[in-house]
Amino acid sequence: MSKKTPSDLQFSHFGLYVRDLPRMAAFYKQALRFTQTDAGDLGTVQLVFLSRDPAEHHQLVLATGRPEALPFNVVNQISFRVPDIATLRRFHDRLLAHGASDMHPVTHGNAVSIYCRDPEGNRLELFMDTPWYCEQPLREPIDIAQPDEAILAQAEAIAKRFPKFMSRAEWQAEVARRMQEDQRGD
Structure with missing residues (x-):
């Protein structure tokens, strides 16, 4: 693509x-x-x-x-894409070693993510896309220490529970079509 x-x-x-x-x-x-x-x-x-x-x-x-005293952080999250689960695991450990807090490994079905907070409380997400699409929002905990195959199988099983489950390629083609329609008015 x-x-x-x-x-x-x-x-x-x-x-x-x-x-x-x-x-x-x-x-x-x-x-x-x-x-x-x-x-x-x-x-x-x-x-x-x-x-x-x-x-x-x-x-x-x-x-x-x-x-110093902000009652609310207006930044919801800063997200970074990684290529695979091994890289996600490596950054998980690096983040913890360098002061990240509030660590949550999760799957969204269409991605496997770790969420954490930087030293000033900004929420970070590091994620790896899966080959599937399912409706969002969706967030379920995973054990990042599991083998890659087990994590991917869990993400796929979760994604398949939703009626609009499809491959990422199918979803991307549909979104590209919709974006072209949205751009026609310019």
Whole structure:
């Protein structure tokens, strides 16, 4: 399947206000292996630019200025795709070793994910797509220590319980068709 989107609008990067810039930069560099591409001041705001893709100057920017007493974090989650369960397991262990908290391995049927919180409480999701589609939202716990085959079998069994279960390829073709229809009005 082509990675091209039917739209001229593509997501590029995300920025977070942080309280402790050195701690947060270290977490993302050590736990998730981002590379710092730049850093500096913009007026009174200090910035750190991070990327895992040499084609992107930054995929994540951290900026000073997050208030100490925020009653609510408006960022629901920041999600990262990984290629397989072995990589998901490896990052699970790295995240825990570098200060992530509130760790939850789950399946959505169409993905296997781990959710956790970074050192300032922002929710992260690392996920691996499965070959299936099923209606969302769906979230059921899994044991990430199980063999890959057992995790995938559990994810498939959960996905198959839903009436719109289909292959990811079928779902992608349907969504591509709908997106083309939505773009016709431009």
